[in-house]
Amino acid sequence: MDRTIPQAVTLLLREEGGALHVNEIYNRLLEGGFRFTGQNPTISIAVSLNRNTRFRKVAPGTFDLMIRDASKAS
Structure with missing residues (x-):
């Protein structure tokens, strides 16, 4: 399945x-x-994550989920 x-x-x-x-x-x-399609996949990833509220930038070029599943946190 394509994601x-x-x-x-x-x-x-x-x-x-x-x-x-x-x-x-x-x-x-x-x-x-x-x-990946396109010539700059890492830029595509960064742009895609920047535009999506599911992710937050925690450092230059570094992303994490905005909300972590508390039940999996240890």
């Missing part, structure tokens, strides 16, 4: 349990078989 960048990154950050830099997000999505 959007926000859908794929949401799953990735949930599994990770913390923030990731766009380069790491890109590498992990590639490893997971995500297909």
Whole structure:
């Protein structure tokens, strides 16, 4: 099933349990078989996450989920 960048990154950050830099997000999505269109996938990721209220920027180029599932926090 094809996922959007926000859908794929949401799953990735949930599994990770913390923030990731766009380069790491890109590498992990590639490893997971995500297909990117366009010439600058890391920029596409950053723009997509910046525009989506589900994510928050915690450092330059680094994003986390806005709301973490409290039941999974330890």
